[in-house]
Amino acid sequence: MRILDVRGLVAGYEPGLAIVKGASIHADAGEIVVILGPNGAGKSSLIKAIAGLVPVSGGQVMLDGRDITGVPAHLMVRQGLAFVPQTENIFPLLTVAENLAVSGGVLPRAEVAGRVGEMFAMFPDLARQSRLMAGSLSGGQRQMLAVARALLVRPRVLMLDEPSAGLSPILVQQVFARLAEIRQAGLTIVLVEQNARAALAIGDRAYVLVEGREAHEGRAATLWDDPIIAELYLGQRRAS
Amino acid sequence: MSLQFLLDGVLSGSMIGLGAIGVTLTYSILRFSNFAHGDFMAWGAYAALAVVGALGGSTALKPLSFGLPLLVALVVAMGLTALLALALDWALFARLRARGQSIIVVMASFGASMALRSLLEFIFTSRPTYFSRAIQMAQPVGLGIKITADQVALLITTMVLVTAMALFLARSQRGREMRAYSQNPALAQVVGIDVSKVVRTTWIIGAALACAAGVMVGVLVQIRPLMGLSLLLPMFAAAILGGIGSVTGAVLGGLIIGLSEAAAVQFIGGEWRAAVSFVILMAVLLVRPMGLFGVAER
Amino acid sequence: MIVDLMGYGAFFLSTALIFALITLGLNLQWGLTGLFNVGISGFVAIGAYASAILTTPETVDRIGGFGWPIGLGWIAAAVITAGAAAFTGYATLRLKADYLAITTFGVAVVVQLVALNAQGLTGGPFGVAFIPRPFAGVQAEPVLFNFANLAVIAGVTLAVYLGLERLSRSPWGRVLRALREDERAAIALGKSARSYRIQAFAVGGGVMGLAGAVQAHFIGFIAPDNYLPTLTFQVWAMLMVGGSGSNRGAVLGAIVVWAIWVGAGAFSAAVVPGDWQARAASLQIVAIGVMLCLILLWRPQGFFAPRRR
Numbered sequence: 124m125r126i127l128d129v130r131g132l133v134a135g136y137e138p139g140l141a142i143v144k145g146a147s148i149h150a151d152a153g154e155i156v157v158i159l160g161p162n163g164a165g166k167s168s169l170i171k172a173i174a175g176l177v178p179v180s181g182g183q184v185m186l187d188g189r190d191i192t193g194v195p196a197h198l199m200v201r202q203g204l205a206f207v208p209q210t211e212n213i214f215p216l217l218t219v220a221e222n223l224a225v226s227g228g229v230l231p232r233a234e235v236a237g238r239v240g241e242m243f244a245m246f247p248d249l250a251r252q253s254r255l256m257a258g259s260l261s262g263g264q265r266q267m268l269a270v271a272r273a274l275l276v277r278p279r280v281l282m283l284d285e286p287s288a289g290l291s292p293i294l295v296q297q298v299f300a301r302l303a304e305i306r307q308a309g310l311t312i313v314l315v316e317q318n319a320r321a322a323l324a325i326g327d328r329a330y331v332l333v334e335g336r337e338a339h340e341g342r343a344a345t346l347w348d349d350p351i352i353a354e355l356y357l358g359q360r361r362a363s
Numbered sequence: 364m365s366l367q368f369l370l371d372g373v374l375s376g377s378m379i380g381l382g383a384i385g386v387t388l389t390y391s392i393l394r395f396s397n398f399a400h401g402d403f404m405a406w407g408a409y410a411a412l413a414v415v416g417a418l419g420g421s422t423a424l425k426p427l428s429f430g431l432p433l434l435v436a437l438v439v440a441m442g443l444t445a446l447l448a449l450a451l452d453w454a455l456f457a458r459l460r461a462r463g464q465s466i467i468v469v470m471a472s473f474g475a476s477m478a479l480r481s482l483l484e485f486i487f488t489s490r491p492t493y494f495s496r497a498i499q500m501a502q503p504v505g506l507g508i509k510i511t512a513d514q515v516a517l518l519i520t521t522m523v524l525v526t527a528m529a530l531f532l533a534r535s536q537r538g539r540e541m542r543a544y545s546q547n548p549a550l551a552q553v554v555g556i557d558v559s560k561v562v563r564t565t566w567i568i569g570a571a572l573a574c575a576a577g578v579m580v581g582v583l584v585q586i587r588p589l590m591g592l593s594l595l596l597p598m599f600a601a602a603i604l605g606g607i608g609s610v611t612g613a614v615l616g617g618l619i620i621g622l623s624e625a626a627a628v629q630f631i632g633g634e635w636r637a638a639v640s641f642v643i644l645m646a647v648l649l650v651r652p653m654g655l656f657g658v659a660e661r
Numbered sequence: 662m663i664v665d666l667m668g669y670g671a672f673f674l675s676t677a678l679i680f681a682l683i684t685l686g687l688n689l690q691w692g693l694t695g696l697f698n699v700g701i702s703g704f705v706a707i708g709a710y711a712s713a714i715l716t717t718p719e720t721v722d723r724i725g726g727f728g729w730p731i732g733l734g735w736i737a738a739a740v741i742t743a744g745a746a747a748f749t750g751y752a753t754l755r756l757k758a759d760y761l762a763i764t765t766f767g768v769a770v771v772v773q774l775v776a777l778n779a780q781g782l783t784g785g786p787f788g789v790a791f792i793p794r795p796f797a798g799v800q801a802e803p804v805l806f807n808f809a810n811l812a813v814i815a816g817v818t819l820a821v822y823l824g825l826e827r828l829s830r831s832p833w834g835r836v837l838r839a840l841r842e843d844e845r846a847a848i849a850l851g852k853s854a855r856s857y858r859i860q861a862f863a864v865g866g867g868v869m870g871l872a873g874a875v876q877a878h879f880i881g882f883i884a885p886d887n888y889l890p891t892l893t894f895q896v897w898a899m900l901m902v903g904g905s906g907s908n909r910g911a912v913l914g915a916i917v918v919w920a921i922w923v924g925a926g927a928f929s930a931a932v933v934p935g936d937w938q939a940r941a942a943s944l945q946i947v948a949i950g951v952m953l954c955l956i957l958l959w960r961p962q963g964f965f966a967p968r969r970r
Contacts, residue, residue, distance in 0.1 A: 473699060
């Protein structure tokens, strides 16, 4: 059952200068969908547009059957869509615990403390540093905090923009392992990634975005070996 | 040498500090210096005066110079001043903020401040007026300092208000949201924080505290339409000295400026009082622009 | 009767053109460079007092008697004010724009304070009198005197206008415009951007100081009360009405707003009963304040600027 359905989305920062040019992607409940593509293809802009951060000028975004096209960013969380940006995704001058609690405004007041506790149970590393200023966390821990914060509000769909950016290979493995775990709980995940190999390893399906629209779609398991991906991605035929 | 000036400094510093909290919050959350903030103080004082009058005058609770009616008036006036601030934001600031250039919003606040001030002059004339004409007996408390009951009451009020503010920002959900928004507005939206509520709370708190400061000045000194203008520079200086965005800094900055002014009056002469804030402001900007508790601009 | 009217007209235009001069200075600071000066009255006062002190004869308990010629006094006024503006700019321009606004506000407060209290320098609340006037010889004939003054003021204003137009079209001016339009370009230029802005602020300040000096010699005496925030406010209204970024707009805006101001004053003097006169004056300011806010909301480009090419 399609939980996220994007049809012919046109979006861009400047009116008349579209970066996303009629992209259509979808995610079924419980899937991990990966969006790949060369630099400048518009991957980030696509999920930002879905999340309400980039102005949409055409097309449609449906979440769980509801039309959420162009809904302002701060209301997306209430719709069930949580987004983890690539950079500056935590509040450096709030503590770890405060970073988690601050997104709890959409939940009933009484639930917030409980959910924070559940996040700490899920991410024991964060629990240990709950009183630390988030700005002093390492890159990998920040990423975990950002993900935990997004999960706090029990989203239907979690979107991530290049979660591996700036992380060492070991940390990338850890982050992706966590994402795979989280999916077990019935969450749908859409992630944009440069690190195709790591993402495809946990993904179910993948799209390759080129020049603002999806150019190829396939099962993640087989996509890595598909020569199409090399051609679209790297612009060359890869020796198999 | 009398140390009375220390008490004077703490009192005026409290009033400056209360006003500076609003200035620093407005700057860190709404990203502009509100030149009309002093006029919130004046409007607050006059609003309280009007309410007291409507309640039939204030019979004093000995040994204070004011009674229950003034306290009621204070609460009502805080609400009215908050409404004024919200109305001004809706009519003027929010629209200009949406267009982008923040310095235009500052310019509008400058225009609004002149209009507000002159409107008060039009309604009440520029004659000073008072909540009460009662003379208060000052009790000695040692070190050559004498204090009146009013002054004690107002110091306590300030401490209560400041503590309440600090707790609100540190512990409440809305307070967390305000701090988060001031650090990263874009992320705040992504995280689901309702910006309009944050903006509204900022105006309400800033205006209410400015009103309280104005009523304090009215009780201790006098009420006149230009009262806000003369406190504007000290308030800005206090907010910048304390570090933009820091409530503790604003209060501390206010106290430092209040004490410096009082010392200047004592040792140099009363006519140079207004220059003290400017000198401190210049010193901060030249030496440590982020102030005591502020963070270096990204 | 006609002659009297013309004499008054010359007087009105003279005052309006002095405002135009100040507005031209502000246009350089704001229109061209994007700097928000909330302390215009302070810079005007610096120029006025500088020239007054340098040119007036000696008096008891105030420095004076330097006996400088008027023209030199004016030049000194412009230079000294430019220096004050340069210092203000230097202290604040590496920080956000708001800090310049707050600091200029402080400058105006302090200048007023010094003017009021430093009696040995400025004559305190009594100000400085007997400031030499350019055509003192014809003082006895008011109409001729007014026209002579108008000629001088118009001449200075024209010279400054032409100079600023030249400056604005020069490479220097183009850099300033580019800095104003593109903040990123400013950041990329780094230190030199700041230097350009300080220069622009200083030159604008110098023009304001010159206007203050011209006005001082036009009226013949000055006092701290001439330099209140109301003045800052009037000049901002003039530039916003005229069209910031345009020198022509600055001059026309000044004349129009001054006409409105004087007109409103005359109207309330005629219509409002005696004991409400003081209050009516406040209403004038409320009206200008509201007008300023409305212009910012609905016509931020002003009314008299030439169309953008």
